[in-house]
């Protein structure tokens with residue numbers, strides 16, 4: 001798996017530059033230099049500030065200062081606030097005047113209790129890598145950043161249970177586990193920035209879901225502060241516990257609307273000692289599915305990732321990385337990245353090579369490469385993991401992260417491209433058109449497609465062409481309008497395309513029960 | 527000597543450069559169980575250069591022969607080399623024995639004689655022991671001209687010109703074949719082995735020899751006394767003011 005490691009310095013000295021892509025972890029990346037428009041302006045037809053929320057005043061600041069003990073844990077100057085007010089895609093921008101960075105669960109509790117009493121709206125923020133505008137305020141909500149709660153609490157090397165603060169960066173957690181021979185059961189392109197708490201709050205899926213399942217299975221317990229300041233904790237839960245409602249499941253995927261997650265307990269598998277990566281060129285989407293069926297059957301227990309990418313996504317990634325594609329024999333309509341993880345290199349390699357040889361023989365695969373070492377593995381992964389950055393590189397990106405039955409999955413990209421072409425909005429090379437192109441890629445193994453419409457600027461015309469068209473298309477195919485990124489601000493009004501009235505009512509009931517004042521992450525979710 | 531090139535590329539199997547080496551419990555070396563091994567990156571660059579020479583100079587290369595001195599498992603990197611384009615290969619199986627550069631060079635000398643090679647391209651060093659000696663010792667044993675740390679190689683008939691990066695500029699050497707070149711990091715960027723070639727490589731020749739077949743005895747002149755981690759970096763301190771910074775720096779005699 002793609003990983004960043006600290007090398008013994010003596011070893012590194014002479015070969016530091018061997019892998020041009022090793023610093024791929026997403027830190028803070030900017031799509032373009034253009035200023036981001038305020039969400040409140042762009043979407044003034046959609047939302048207005050609710051006057052029931054109090055506006056921040058001097059007294060509040062004094063109170064928070066008193067709780068946090070130290071001015072360094074509060075941010076209120078314009079320039080520093082910007083980082084917290086803008087989202088990763090540079091599509092949304094809030095106007096918060098205050099960021100609070102507590103260090104303890106008790107501080108979070110006191111903050112929430114006060115905000116609830118005062119009706120001050122709050123947005124919990126992790127690594128701010130969310131892709132649906134959920135992690136930043138819409139208006140002047142206070143930002144509660146978990147980034148100072150960044151300690152590993154404990155690790156049990158027999159059971160593999162990791163307990164940590166919510167603000168631990170995913171990659172740090174995984175590096176810590178690697179030292180102990182374990183692996184975090186979730187991995188995604190934003191690992192260098194996103195938080196363990198953040199991935200739980202969004203129920204992120206990512207690159208290892210195929211192998212290790214969703215967080216609903218691997219998270220054993222959570223510690224969270226409810227809107228009224230109550231501290232809930234199931235962090236000491238064991239793997240098997242059938243006593244009462246499993247409340248933490250509601251928090252997983254609640255996107256900061258139900259409670260502030262402050263601690264996480266998660267069951268980690270032992271780290272595979274042998275991983276192999278192959279990158280394949282495939283001529284059609286039908287064939288991609290055949291390769292997938294074959295991979296599942298022949299690689300079975302060692303298959304750990306099956307990612308597919310269309311030709312255009314690779315073209316844009318090549319432009320962004322300023323590199324030639326690793327498959328040099330030509331441009332192909334589709335590419336597949338297969339990863340195996342196991343404990344016996346010879347066994348795994350033999351399986352992989354047999355599978356690939358068969359796939360070549362049957363004409364399913366046109367060309368392909370197998371990484372010979374870790375550097376090549378990482379570099380191949382970068383052709384998958386850099387797509388999100390590449391897709392936003394020309395100015396911005398409209399992201400649709402959807403689940404659709406496999407046979408129809410790629411049809412959405414073609415439909416979107418056709419629709420945009422009809423509206424005469426697309427040109428991959430010319431700056432005269434606002435849209436660069438529609439690309440598709442994703443975790444095919446999980447029936448999950450990322451449709452990214454790469455644009456040179458965000459504009460209403462593009463958005464109107466795509467929405468609700470995309471959502472209607474998905475509904476017709478019985479898909480989900482958000483497979484893993486969640487609802488956030490972007491998809492708030494579209495939940496009806498994937499959930500029934502009964503389901504939506506139940507969600508609203510729960511929200512109103514735990515957050516009657518609606519202070520947690522308002523204007524979003526449902 | 528015929529003007530056709532018979533290139534020999536020696537390859538070493540080492541712990542993958544991206545994995546963090548751990549010292550074994552006895553403190554006598556690096557832990558090797560459960561650790562990923564790959565081709566030494568500099569050897570990969572040497573191999574790549576031999577392939578590029580063949581591609582850039584039509585019909586001038588008669589053969590590229592890869593050789594590895596190492597455990598049976600070193601076959602894996604030879605297969606990779608064959609997949610990338612080496613024509614034939616030899617494994618000199620020395621088991622798990624660590625072999626010192628002098629012995630490696632002696633074994634290579636025998637292979638050179640056997641293969642009648644007239645151009646040897648090696649990595650400048652292996653990233654495990656960082657010895658940076660094999661190419662040079664081999665040049666001495668064969669009494670051939672050598673150009674170490676090459677960043678550019680040009681061939682014109684039997685004349686080889688090599689550019690090396692040196693402090694403050696570059697150094698250009700040229701010599702007639704036969705010759706030894708050791709490869710530096712910036713010489714090229716190695717390719718990937720493509721799937722069709724990986725399959726074909728399974729049928730390419732891989733000869734297996736023991737050191738005794740080459741009449742070389744595996745003796746060690748050096749004894750490793752101890753292997754240690756570099757000392758951990760001490761944590762930094764936060765200072766509240768410039769004055770405090772200055773006084774702290776003075777304290778540790780940094781200014």
Ligand SMILES: Cc1cc2nc3c(=O)[nH]c(=O)nc-3n(C[C@H](O)[C@H](O)[C@H](O)COP(=O)(O)OP(=O)(O)OC[C@H]3O[C@@H](n4cnc5c(N)ncnc54)[C@H](O)[C@@H]3O)c2cc1C
Nearest residue numbers: 126127128129130134195197198201204205206256261484
């Ligand atoms: C390059 C890139 C690749 C990505 N790949 C994937 C992928 O493969 N799969 C996938 O599922 N997602 C992916 N994502 C999106 C994914 O949702 C986020 O990266 C991640 O899950 C969010 O974590 P974060 O800490 O940055 O949370 P943020 O972005 O800060 O917050 C996201 C949401 O969670 C809430 N939240 C955050 N922390 C807490 C907390 N402690 N308590 C309560 N609520 C909280 C916020 O209010 C917000 O609504 C990707 C994003 C990027 C930029």
